[in-house]
Amino acid sequence: MNLVILAAGLGKRMRSDLPKVLHRLGGRPLLAHVLDTARELKAGKICVVYGHGGEAVREALDAPDLVWVKQEPQLGTGHAVLQTLTFLDDGVPTLVLYGDVPLIGAATLSRLAEVAGTGLAVLTEFLDDPTGYGRIVRDEDGSIRAIVEERDAAEDERAIDEINTGFIAAPTVALKRWLPALGNDNAQGEYYLTDIVRLAIGEGLPVATTQPDTGWEVLGVNSKVQLAELERIHQGRNALLLMESGVTLADPARIDVRGELDCGRDVTIDVNCVFEGRVVLGDGVEVGANCVLKNAVVGAGTRIAPFSHIEEAEAGRGCVIGPYARLRPGTRLADDVHVGNFVEVKNSRIGDGSKANHLAYVGDATVGRNVNVGAGTITCNYDGANKHRTVIEDDVFIGSDTQLVAPVTVGRGATLGAGTTLTQDAPPDKLTITRVKQLTVPGWKRPTKKKPV
Numbered sequence: 001m002n003l004v005i006l007a008a009g010l011g012k013r014m015r016s017d018l019p020k021v022l023h024r025l026g027g028r029p030l031l032a033h034v035l036d037t038a039r040e041l042k043a044g045k046i047c048v049v050y051g052h053g054g055e056a057v058r059e060a061l062d063a064p065d066l067v068w069v070k071q072e073p074q075l076g077t078g079h080a081v082l083q084t085l086t087f088l089d090d091g092v093p094t095l096v097l098y099g100d101v102p103l104i105g106a107a108t109l110s111r112l113a114e115v116a117g118t119g120l121a122v123l124t125e126f127l128d129d130p131t132g133y134g135r136i137v138r139d140e141d142g143s144i145r146a147i148v149e150e151r152d153a154a155e156d157e158r159a160i161d162e163i164n165t166g167f168i169a170a171p172t173v174a175l176k177r178w179l180p181a182l183g184n185d186n187a188q189g190e191y192y193l194t195d196i197v198r199l200a201i202g203e204g205l206p207v208a209t210t211q212p213d214t215g216w217e218v219l220g221v222n223s224k225v226q227l228a229e230l231e232r233i234h235q236g237r238n239a240l241l242l243m244e245s246g247v248t249l250a251d252p253a254r255i256d257v258r259g260e261l262d263c264g265r266d267v268t269i270d271v272n273c274v275f276e277g278r279v280v281l282g283d284g285v286e287v288g289a290n291c292v293l294k295n296a297v298v299g300a301g302t303r304i305a306p307f308s309h310i311e312e313a314e315a316g317r318g319c320v321i322g323p324y325a326r327l328r329p330g331t332r333l334a335d336d337v338h339v340g341n342f343v344e345v346k347n348s349r350i351g352d353g354s355k356a357n358h359l360a361y362v363g364d365a366t367v368g369r370n371v372n373v374g375a376g377t378i379t380c381n382y383d384g385a386n387k388h389r390t391v392i393e394d395d396v397f398i399g400s401d402t403q404l405v406a407p408v409t410v411g412r413g414a415t416l417g418a419g420t421t422l423t424q425d426a427p428p429d430k431l432t433i434t435r436v437k438q439l440t441v442p443g444w445k446r447p448t449k450k451k452p453v
Contacts, residue, residue, distance in 0.1 A: 001113055002088045002172060003043040006080050007031050007099030008051030008071045013223040019057050021099035023227055026234045027258020027276055030221060031061055033102035039065070040106040044092060047084040048099070076190025077166070082179040094172045096193065101220045103230065104167065108212045116169035119206035120197065122147070123167035125218055126211075133163035134194055136209070144207045147194035151187035164194060165218040174205065242269075250289075264300065288322065296327075299335065313345075316352075334369075351394065364406065368394035374418065376401040393428070 011020025021031035031048075038046050047067045050057045051074050058068050067087050071080045081096060088094055093113055097104065108123070115121045122144065124136050135157050137146045147164045148157050170178075178196040186192065200207050212218050221227045238261070239252035247267045249255055254271040261275045264283035274292045281287070282300035291304055294311040298304065302315050305322030312329035315321060318336045325339045330347030333339065337350050340357035348365040356362060356373035364381040366389065367373075377398050379390040388406035392398070396410050399418030410416065411428030419435045426432040 001041065001043050001092050001169075002045045002094040003038045003041065003047070003097060004081055004084050004088075004094060005031070005034055005038065005046065005048045005097045005099050006077060007034075007057060008049050008054060008074055008080055009100060010051065010074070011100070011222070014221075014227075015224070019051075019054050020221065021057055022060055023221065024258075025102050025221075025227065025230055026238070026256075029060060030102045031057065031099040034097055034099050034104065035061065035063075035066075037104055037106050037109065038097065041095075041109060043095075044089055045087060047087050049080045049083060076184070076188065077193035078179055078182045078191035078195060081175065081193055082182075082191070085176050085179065088172050088175075090173050090176070092172065093169050094175055095169045096167060098166055098220065100222070101166070101218060103219065103234065104217050105213055108210075108217055109167070111210050112167060113169045115208040115210045116171075117206065117208070118171060119208060120171075120174070120200040121169040121208045121210065122197065123165045123218065124162050124209045124211060125165055125215060126161050127163055127215075128161070130158075130161050130163045133165075135160040136162040136164055138162075144197060144209065145201070147197050149186065149188070149192065149194065165212070166193075167218070168193065168196075170196065170200075174200070174203075270306070282317070291322075305341075364388065365390040365392060365404075367392045368396065368412070370394060371396045371398070373398050374400035374402060378403055380405045 007021045009020055014020050014023065022029045025033060045067065046065060047069055049069050049071050052072045069083045071083050093116055095109060095113060112121050112123050132150060134147050134149045135153055136144060137148055137157060139145050150158065178199040181199060182191045182195050184191050197207055216233045219230055221230060235256055238257040239249055239255055242263065243249055243252065245263065246265055247263045247269060250270045255269060256274045259277045262280045264281060266284045267281050269287045270289040272290045273287055277295035279293045280297045282298060284301045285298050286303045288304055288306035290307050292309045296310045297314040299315055299317035301317050302319040308322035308325045310327040313327035313331035315333040316335040319333050320338045322341065324341045326344045328346035331345045332349045334350060334352040336353045338355040338357055339345060342358060343356045343360045346363040348362050348367060350367040351369035353369055354367050354371040359375045360373050361378040363379050364387050365379050371392055380403050381387050381390065390404050390406045391409040393410060393412040395413045397415045399416050399420065401419050402416050403421045405423045408422055408425060410426045413429040414426045415431045416422060416426060417431060417433035417435065420432060421434050
C-alpha cells in the first residue's frame, strides 16, 4: 500500500515555536510514533507532507524510506494529499494517516485497508461528546451519505455521535480523479479530504466504515493539555505491558518510559522512575524510587537505591548503586561493585568487587579488582585545559580524603593513607602518605568574637 502522513499543521493551539509533530510523547516526537506504525505495515511508499517552516521536521526524522512533500500554501487536508499524487503507485491502495495522532495501531489500519476493497473506507468512532469532529451522515439504510465538518453542520447533524477520525483508505487511481475535483466552498475555505466521500458515492463506489480497536487510538494532539492526556494513556499502556511480562511495579501510574525498556525476570521498579532511550534490566534487578536511567544496561541481581542517576553507562551483575549515586557516560562497572551515596563516576571502568561507598568522585579512571575507595576521595582528572587518566590497580586501599592528581598510577596492593595528595605513582604493596607531620601549637588560643563598640 501507499501511506500518506499529513504533518503540515501549524499547531497554533500548542503555543510553541516547535512544529506540532515534533512535540514529544514518551520521549519521542509524535510523528516518530506514526512512522513506526507505518513501517510496521511494510508499505511500499511512505509520503510525509510537511508545511511551510517545517524543515525542522524533515531534518529531525529524515530516512531513506521516506518521501517528503512540502505543502505550501496550506489549503486543507485534500490539498495536502493532492501534493503527493505523483509519488503514489496506482496499483495499490493509499491510506492517509496523521502525524499528530500518534497512537493509531497497525491492526486498525490493516483492517481499514481490508474493508475498503475496491472502494473507499473511512475509520469512524462513536463519542459521547463529538464536539469539534466531522459527523458521519448516513441514509436510512445505514450507508454513508456524507461527512460534514462541524462548522458546516446543521443542528440535527451536530447531534450525530459517530465522528470521522480522518483516516481513510482509497484506490489510488480514484484519488487521482477525486482530489483535483475538490472545491473549497465551506466555512474554512479549504479543500477537505472528506469531500471525496460525496465523489465516491456519485461514482457508485461502495463506502465502507470500520472502527478502531480502542478509542484512544484516534485521539489527536492540538494542545498541551491533549498532549499530557495522551502521555498518560501511553505510559499506562507501557506499564500494562511491563506487568504482563512479569515486572513488578510499585505503582503503575507512576512510571515513565521514554523510549524502550527491556526487562528480565523478577524485575522490581519502585515509584517515580524514568527510563529514557534504551534501558536493559537483567533478571532480579531492583530499581528504587525516583531513579533516572538513560541508555543504560544493568546486570542481573543489581540493586539501584533511590535517587540514583545512570546515563550512557553499564553495571554488571550483583552491583549495589546508590542512594544518590550518579553514573555518567562512559562508566562501566564490573560485577559486585558498590557505588554508594553521593558517589559520581564518569568515563571510568571499575573492576570486580571494588567499592566506593560514599562521597567520592571517580573520573577518567581505570580501577582494578577489590579496590576500596575511601570517603572524600577524588581523581583530579582536569588540569584546566585537558583531561588525564588515573590508573588504580587491583587490591588497592585508598584512605579517606585522598586526591589523585592525574596522570598517576597506584600500583597493585598499594595503600594510600588518609589525606594523601598523590602527584607521583605509588609503588605496589607499600604504604604511601603525603600528610605533613602532626603538630600541636603551644599557647594557641581560639579567636573570640569581638564585642560591638
